[in-house]
Amino acid sequence: MKNNRLALVPAFVLATSALLALPTQAQTAEAPAVAASALFQTFGAKPGLVKLMDDFMVRLLADPRTGAHFKPANQQRVKEQLVDQFCVTLGGPCVYKGADMKSSHANLDITKGDFNALVEVLQAAMDAQGIPYAAQNRLLALLAPMHRDVITVQ
Numbered sequence: 001m002k003n004n005r006l007a008l009v010p011a012f013v014l015a016t017s018a019l020l021a022l023p024t025q026a027q028t029a030e031a032p033a034v035a036a037s038a039l040f041q042t043f044g045a046k047p048g049l050v051k052l053m054d055d056f057m058v059r060l061l062a063d064p065r066t067g068a069h070f071k072p073a074n075q076q077r078v079k080e081q082l083v084d085q086f087c088v089t090l091g092g093p094c095v096y097k098g099a100d101m102k103s104s105h106a107n108l109d110i111t112k113g114d115f116n117a118l119v120e121v122l123q124a125a126m127d128a129q130g131i132p133y134a135a136q137n138r139l140l141a142l143l144a145p146m147h148r149d150v151i152t153v154q
Protein backbone atom coordinates (compact mmCIF):
# COMPACT_ATOMS: atom_id res chain seq x y z
CA MET A 1 0.00 0.00 0.00
CA LYS A 2 2.66 2.43 1.11
CA ASN A 3 5.02 1.41 -1.70
CA ASN A 4 2.24 1.92 -4.23
CA ARG A 5 1.73 5.46 -3.01
CA LEU A 6 5.43 6.22 -3.22
CA ALA A 7 5.64 4.78 -6.72
CA LEU A 8 2.94 7.22 -7.76
CA VAL A 9 4.86 10.28 -6.65
CA PRO A 10 6.57 11.21 -9.93
CA ALA A 11 3.31 10.81 -11.86
CA PHE A 12 1.52 12.80 -9.18
CA VAL A 13 4.03 15.66 -9.40
CA LEU A 14 3.72 15.73 -13.16
CA ALA A 15 -0.08 15.56 -13.07
CA THR A 16 -0.43 18.38 -10.58
CA SER A 17 1.98 20.55 -12.53
CA ALA A 18 -0.77 20.68 -15.16
CA LEU A 19 -2.69 22.78 -12.64
CA LEU A 20 -0.23 25.56 -13.35
CA ALA A 21 -1.84 26.00 -16.72
CA LEU A 22 -5.09 27.07 -15.05
CA PRO A 23 -5.78 30.73 -14.34
CA THR A 24 -5.00 31.75 -10.75
CA GLN A 25 -8.66 32.35 -10.03
CA ALA A 26 -9.55 28.78 -10.98
CA GLN A 27 -6.88 27.39 -8.63
CA THR A 28 -7.89 29.43 -5.59
CA ALA A 29 -11.62 28.96 -6.16
CA GLU A 30 -11.20 25.25 -5.37
CA ALA A 31 -9.97 25.85 -1.80
CA PRO A 32 -12.43 27.85 0.28
CA ALA A 33 -10.96 29.50 3.41
CA VAL A 34 -12.99 27.40 5.84
CA ALA A 35 -11.82 24.09 4.34
CA ALA A 36 -8.20 25.29 4.27
CA SER A 37 -8.38 26.24 7.94
CA ALA A 38 -9.80 22.80 8.80
CA LEU A 39 -6.86 21.34 6.91
CA PHE A 40 -4.49 23.38 9.10
CA GLN A 41 -6.17 21.88 12.19
CA THR A 42 -5.78 18.37 10.75
CA PHE A 43 -2.03 18.96 10.82
CA GLY A 44 -2.24 19.83 14.53
CA ALA A 45 -2.09 23.60 13.93
CA LYS A 46 1.26 25.29 14.61
CA PRO A 47 2.51 22.86 17.31
CA GLY A 48 1.77 19.98 14.92
CA LEU A 49 3.77 21.64 12.15
CA VAL A 50 6.72 22.33 14.49
CA LYS A 51 6.75 18.63 15.43
CA LEU A 52 6.40 17.58 11.80
CA MET A 53 9.29 19.79 10.67
CA ASP A 54 11.56 18.63 13.50
CA ASP A 55 11.10 15.04 12.36
CA PHE A 56 11.19 15.98 8.66
CA MET A 57 14.62 17.59 9.07
CA VAL A 58 16.01 14.56 10.95
CA ARG A 59 14.80 12.36 8.07
CA LEU A 60 16.11 14.74 5.38
CA LEU A 61 19.56 14.69 6.98
CA ALA A 62 19.53 10.88 7.34
CA ASP A 63 18.39 10.14 3.79
CA PRO A 64 21.38 9.74 1.41
CA ARG A 65 19.38 11.39 -1.40
CA THR A 66 18.69 14.64 0.49
CA GLY A 67 21.25 14.71 3.33
CA ALA A 68 24.04 16.42 1.38
CA HIS A 69 21.75 19.34 0.51
CA PHE A 70 20.63 20.02 4.07
CA LYS A 71 23.85 19.36 6.04
CA PRO A 72 25.45 22.74 5.16
CA ALA A 73 22.18 24.68 5.64
CA ASN A 74 21.02 26.57 8.72
CA GLN A 75 18.65 23.76 9.63
CA GLN A 76 16.87 25.61 12.43
CA ARG A 77 16.08 28.50 10.09
CA VAL A 78 14.85 26.18 7.33
CA LYS A 79 12.56 24.39 9.81
CA GLU A 80 11.14 27.69 11.08
CA GLN A 81 10.55 28.95 7.56
CA LEU A 82 8.91 25.67 6.55
CA VAL A 83 6.56 25.85 9.55
CA ASP A 84 5.38 29.31 8.52
CA GLN A 85 5.21 28.46 4.82
CA PHE A 86 3.21 25.26 5.41
CA CYS A 87 0.99 27.11 7.91
CA VAL A 88 0.09 29.68 5.25
CA THR A 89 -0.30 26.96 2.59
CA LEU A 90 -2.72 25.05 4.83
CA GLY A 91 -4.79 28.18 5.52
CA GLY A 92 -3.40 28.87 8.99
CA PRO A 93 -2.96 32.31 10.59
CA CYS A 94 0.74 32.79 9.84
CA VAL A 95 2.92 35.09 7.79
CA TYR A 96 5.76 33.63 5.72
CA LYS A 97 8.72 36.00 5.79
CA GLY A 98 11.31 33.72 4.17
CA ALA A 99 12.79 33.95 0.71
CA ASP A 100 10.75 33.05 -2.37
CA MET A 101 11.23 29.52 -3.70
CA LYS A 102 13.16 30.56 -6.79
CA SER A 103 15.85 32.57 -5.03
CA SER A 104 16.19 30.25 -2.01
CA HIS A 105 16.86 27.24 -4.25
CA ALA A 106 18.69 28.96 -7.11
CA ASN A 107 22.20 27.74 -6.28
CA LEU A 108 21.40 24.30 -4.92
CA ASP A 109 21.50 22.23 -8.16
CA ILE A 110 18.23 20.47 -7.39
CA THR A 111 17.07 17.76 -9.80
CA LYS A 112 13.64 16.23 -10.31
CA GLY A 113 14.96 13.16 -8.47
CA ASP A 114 15.92 15.35 -5.49
CA PHE A 115 12.44 16.89 -5.49
CA ASN A 116 10.71 13.51 -5.57
CA ALA A 117 13.02 12.25 -2.81
CA LEU A 118 12.04 15.20 -0.60
CA VAL A 119 8.36 14.49 -1.27
CA GLU A 120 8.87 10.84 -0.23
CA VAL A 121 10.66 11.89 2.96
CA LEU A 122 7.83 14.34 3.72
CA GLN A 123 5.28 11.55 3.21
CA ALA A 124 7.20 9.33 5.66
CA ALA A 125 7.28 12.17 8.22
CA MET A 126 3.54 12.80 7.79
CA ASP A 127 2.81 9.06 8.14
CA ALA A 128 4.82 9.03 11.39
CA GLN A 129 2.67 11.89 12.72
CA GLY A 130 -0.50 9.99 11.84
CA ILE A 131 -1.71 12.64 9.40
CA PRO A 132 -4.56 11.14 7.31
CA TYR A 133 -3.71 10.34 3.67
CA ALA A 134 -6.38 12.69 2.31
CA ALA A 135 -4.84 15.62 4.21
CA GLN A 136 -1.33 14.58 3.14
CA ASN A 137 -2.41 14.52 -0.48
CA ARG A 138 -3.99 17.96 -0.22
CA LEU A 139 -0.75 19.43 1.10
CA LEU A 140 1.27 17.66 -1.61
CA ALA A 141 -1.07 19.01 -4.28
CA LEU A 142 -0.49 22.54 -2.96
CA LEU A 143 3.30 22.07 -2.89
CA ALA A 144 3.65 20.30 -6.25
CA PRO A 145 3.52 23.43 -8.45
CA MET A 146 6.59 24.77 -6.60
CA HIS A 147 8.74 22.25 -8.46
CA ARG A 148 9.04 24.78 -11.26
CA ASP A 149 10.96 27.16 -9.00
CA VAL A 150 12.86 24.54 -7.00
CA ILE A 151 14.20 22.23 -9.74
CA THR A 152 17.10 23.94 -11.52
CA VAL A 153 18.90 20.96 -13.06
CA GLN A 154 17.09 19.00 -15.77
Ligand code: HEM
Pocket residue numbers: 066069070072073074077078081082085097098099100104105108110114115116118143144146147150
Ligand atom coordinates in the same frame (compact mmCIF):
# COMPACT_ATOMS: atom_id res chain seq x y z
C1 HEM B 1 7.94 21.86 -2.56
C2 HEM B 1 9.22 21.68 -2.27
C3 HEM B 1 10.01 22.60 -1.38
C4 HEM B 1 9.59 23.56 -0.52
C5 HEM B 1 8.17 24.00 -0.21
C6 HEM B 1 10.78 24.14 0.08
C7 HEM B 1 10.77 25.18 1.01
C8 HEM B 1 11.91 25.79 1.51
C9 HEM B 1 11.91 26.92 2.40
C10 HEM B 1 10.66 27.62 2.95
C11 HEM B 1 13.18 27.25 2.65
C12 HEM B 1 13.70 28.39 3.55
C13 HEM B 1 13.91 29.68 2.74
C14 HEM B 1 14.56 30.74 3.61
O1 HEM B 1 15.50 30.42 4.34
O2 HEM B 1 14.14 31.91 3.55
C15 HEM B 1 14.02 26.29 1.92
C16 HEM B 1 15.38 26.27 1.94
C17 HEM B 1 16.13 25.22 1.49
N1 HEM B 1 15.70 24.17 0.71
FE1 HEM B 1 13.80 23.87 0.12
N2 HEM B 1 11.88 23.51 -0.41
C18 HEM B 1 11.46 22.55 -1.29
C19 HEM B 1 12.26 21.67 -2.00
C20 HEM B 1 13.59 21.47 -1.75
C21 HEM B 1 14.39 20.38 -2.28
C22 HEM B 1 13.87 19.32 -3.26
C23 HEM B 1 15.63 20.50 -1.76
C24 HEM B 1 16.82 19.62 -1.97
C25 HEM B 1 16.75 18.31 -1.96
C26 HEM B 1 15.64 21.68 -0.91
C27 HEM B 1 16.73 22.14 -0.22
C28 HEM B 1 16.74 23.32 0.51
C29 HEM B 1 17.94 23.83 1.17
C30 HEM B 1 19.31 23.16 1.20
C31 HEM B 1 17.56 25.05 1.77
C32 HEM B 1 18.45 26.00 2.58
C33 HEM B 1 19.11 26.97 1.62
C34 HEM B 1 20.04 27.92 2.37
O3 HEM B 1 20.89 27.43 3.12
O4 HEM B 1 19.90 29.12 2.19
N3 HEM B 1 14.38 22.23 -0.93
N4 HEM B 1 13.19 25.43 1.24
